[in-house]
Amino acid sequence: MKKFNIVLALVLGGLVSLSAQAIEQRAWHKDVIGKDCKTCHDNGIKQFPSDQACLQCHDVDDLAEQTARSEEDKWQNPHNNLHYGKDLPCQECHGEHKPKKPLCSNCHTFKFDKHQE
DSSP states (O other): OHHHHHHHHHHHHHHHHHHHHSOOOOHHHHHHHHTEEEETTOTTTTTOHHHHHHTTOOOOOHHHHOOOOOGTTTTTTEEEEEETTSSSSSGGTSSSSSOOOOOGGGTOOOOOGOOOO
């Protein structure tokens, strides 16, 4: 009976670890972060990452520059906009494990195919 309990515990432990590893992750993050969830989930595994976790690797000024529009459309930049400047929380638009509908898409149409999710 004792051996059965040990085997059962090992099997269940293996299943839990497999289910945690089966979560979708973007290829570019998988290459850099691997499977260490705590790298991003600094507030706990079941919580969204903080902006500080994102900003360890991503620079908001670089992001604003990469998504900059013409001078005429400069406030159509999702990373530096009229409403929030550069202070919009990352999780409002970006989701690592499930695509999100960006907050701003209720009124604006941003065409950044690479980062639609």
